[in-house]
Amino acid sequence: MPSPIISVDHANFSYVTFTKQAGFSGAWHDLFHRQKSTVAAVQDISLHVNQGEVLGLLGANGAGKTTLIKLMTGILPVNTGDVRLFTDQIPFRKRPAFLQCIGVMLSQKSQLAWDLPPLDTLVLLREIYHIPHDAFTTWLAFLTKELAVTPQLHVPVRKLSLGQRIKFELICALIHKPEILFLDEPTIGIDVSSQANIYRFLKQLNHDTQMTIILTSHNTKDIEALAQRVAVINHGHKIFDGTTTGLISRYATVPLLEIVTDAPLDPLPDHVRQVDATHYEIDATTLTALPIDPRRILSVNRHNGSLDAILTQLFSEEAPTQ
Amino acid sequence: MKYWLTCQNALMATLAYRGNLVLNLLTTAVNVMVTIFMWLAVYNFSGRSDIAGIQPNQMVIYLIVVNVLALIFSAEPIFKFSGLVRSGNLSVVLMRPINYFIQSFWDYLGRGLPFLVIYGLATGFISPVFRRGLLYGLGSLLLMMLTYGMFFLMITAISLCSFWLVQVWPLRPVLSALFLLLGGQAFPLQVLPPAFAWLIYNPFSLAGNQLTLLLLGKLSLNQILLAGGWALGWAVVALGILKIVWPRGIRSYEGVGS
Numbered sequence A: 001m002p003s004p005i006i007s008v009d010h011a012n013f014s015y016v017t018f019t020k021q022a023g024f025s026g027a028w029h030d031l032f033h034r035q036k037s038t039v040a041a042v043q044d045i046s047l048h049v050n051q052g053e054v055l056g057l058l059g060a061n062g063a064g065k066t067t068l069i070k071l072m073t074g075i076l077p078v079n080t081g082d083v084r085l086f087t088d089q090i091p092f093r094k095r096p097a098f099l100q101c102i103g104v105m106l107s108q109k110s111q112l113a114w115d116l117p118p119l120d121t122l123v124l125l126r127e128i129y130h131i132p133h134d135a136f137t138t139w140l141a142f143l144t145k146e147l148a149v150t151p152q153l154h155v156p157v158r159k160l161s162l163g164q165r166i167k168f169e170l171i172c173a174l175i176h177k178p179e180i181l182f183l184d185e186p187t188i189g190i191d192v193s194s195q196a197n198i199y200r201f202l203k204q205l206n207h208d209t210q211m212t213i214i215l216t217s218h219n220t221k222d223i224e225a226l227a228q229r230v231a232v233i234n235h236g237h238k239i240f241d242g243t244t245t246g247l248i249s250r251y252a253t254v255p256l257l258e259i260v261t262d263a264p265l266d267p268l269p270d271h272v273r274q275v276d277a278t279h280y281e282i283d284a285t286t287l288t289a290l291p292i293d294p295r296r297i298l299s300v301n302r303h304n305g306s307l308d309a310i311l312t313q314l315f316s317e318e319a320p321t322q
Numbered sequence B: 001m002k003y004w005l006t007c008q009n010a011l012m013a014t015l016a017y018r019g020n021l022v023l024n025l026l027t028t029a030v031n032v033m034v035t036i037f038m039w040l041a042v043y044n045f046s047g048r049s050d051i052a053g054i055q056p057n058q059m060v061i062y063l064i065v066v067n068v069l070a071l072i073f074s075a076e077p078i079f080k081f082s083g084l085v086r087s088g089n090l091s092v093v094l095m096r097p098i099n100y101f102i103q104s105f106w107d108y109l110g111r112g113l114p115f116l117v118i119y120g121l122a123t124g125f126i127s128p129v130f131r132r133g134l135l136y137g138l139g140s141l142l143l144m145m146l147t148y149g150m151f152f153l154m155i156t157a158i159s160l161c162s163f164w165l166v167q168v169w170p171l172r173p174v175l176s177a178l179f180l181l182l183g184g185q186a187f188p189l190q191v192l193p194p195a196f197a198w199l200i201y202n203p204f205s206l207a208g209n210q211l212t213l214l215l216l217g218k219l220s221l222n223q224i225l226l227a228g229g230w231a232l233g234w235a236v237v238a239l240g241i242l243k244i245v246w247p248r249g250i251r252s253y254e255g256v257g258s
Helices: A023-032 A064-074 A096-103 A118-128 A134-144 A150-154 A162-173 A191-208 A218-224 A244-251 A305-315 B001-016 B018-046 B058-072 B076-087 B090-094 B098-125 B134-163 B171-181 B193-201 B203-215 B222-251
Strands: A006-019 A037-050 A056-057 A078-084 A104-105 A181-184 A212-215 A228-235 A237-242 A256-261 A272-277 A278-282 A299-302
Touching: A006 A064, A023 A228, A037 A064, A037 A237, A037 B193, A056 A064, A056 A218, A064 A104, A064 A118, A064 A212, A078 A134, A078 B001, A096 A104, A104 A162, A118 A134, A118 A150, A118 A162, A118 B001, A134 A150, A162 A181, A162 B090, A181 A228, A191 A218, A212 A218, A218 A305, A218 B098, A218 B134, A228 A244, B001 B018, B001 B090, B018 B058, B058 B098, B058 B203, B076 B090, B076 B098, B076 B134, B076 B171, B090 B098, B098 B134, B098 B203, B134 B203, B134 B222, B171 B203, B193 B203, B193 B222, B203 B222
Parallel strands: A056 A212, A056 A228, A104 A181, A181 A212
Antiparallel strands: A006 A037, A006 A078, A228 A237, A256 A278, A256 A299, A272 A278
């Protein structure tokens, strides 16, 4: 079995922060006695990712998923534990050969020069990553066509819409064809059709080039559309690692089905509870088949079976222990 | 090539805001005129035809040149780096297979290029620097390059305090004052009493006062070598600070924001 392209073993990271008291007296007090507190952002996380995998990192705000990405990309050093990419590369050392093989898109941090057109930044990246001119031209034409931003290549970044900027940020992260792509909130500010476009493009890229993709997002659509595997981070701990369906089946414990029909059911079948005119609930604990004519059903959903519902439930809980 | 492109982009970014560039030049011109009128008044009222060996017309040229140099030797990298640390955008820079300092140097060069061209043209066409023999010309060129590199390293070393200071804007007036007083922007340091002669070898004076005197042809070859030695010394000090502080800073960097 090939060794994983990313290995995180018992990684821990904490940082010191300062709290400020309110009001003038608080500010005066803080001038002489600052109150420090240590935040454990990542706690004993182990994670292994194979080449070609698409891993989604899920977590609430401040859960530690972006910090984990920062540990994997070498922006931050681990306090204890070990993080290695490509078997032997320690990210924090930032060796050029390592940086050449990763692409990072932090949606709230821009690679683009604000006053210049995206093409100027991309040409600079071409030189930084030593990309041959012909290969650069072909690849850039492909990327801009796929993401529908070719006409914007010569427009100053400050004149672009948020969605167009995000797409160019993605192009910047991909311009050197990295082996591992880190995407932090890649679809913030992007309309639904562009989101679908990005999902399709990234899926195709992963399929064609076996590019490993690590993705964080609050948008569960991103994760469901792209990730073959998800890791759920909560209060710095990894609380789940598996497929999205595995996550749903593990946490959607109540076998309550929500059914929508094309017209009211008359008479009401046994075990079926009517919620409104065409909306019904069935407790499937003891059933082996649906007591409703399948031709009448518009949709069947398991109650608490959507990723959003599960994550809402998980993130509202206190820090769990492994 | 990648660094040259950085320089080119920085120059284009400077030229992109034409209004800012013109305003910057206008503000500097007003400052220079005020200082010139002040000094001409000093000459008139003192009844002297030269002060510290500098005649009124030379003083006018001195003040113009030293203010152009103040534009070249800007402290902007401090505030740019502080912005990168504060916003967390340094993360993006760190993820590129480049040397941040070399890239930053070429960026600095690009932003100062319009003013460097003015200084270069003045040196080439007006100044006697390149008409005093090959050795003098080479020595002068070396001093200019050494001083430029030294000042950049010094400013970059100061910028590393951004890792621990959330706001570095209080440094802006301090640095302006240092260039004004220690750099000879307001007056040539030669007018100071002999007890303060050692001040002419501080980094700001090397960048302002000494390079202006060089353009005016007021430095002997020995003085050029001495200034070059000091510039090299300061560069080594700044480099040492960078080597020590950068690894510590980068460990304390939190990459704030997502």
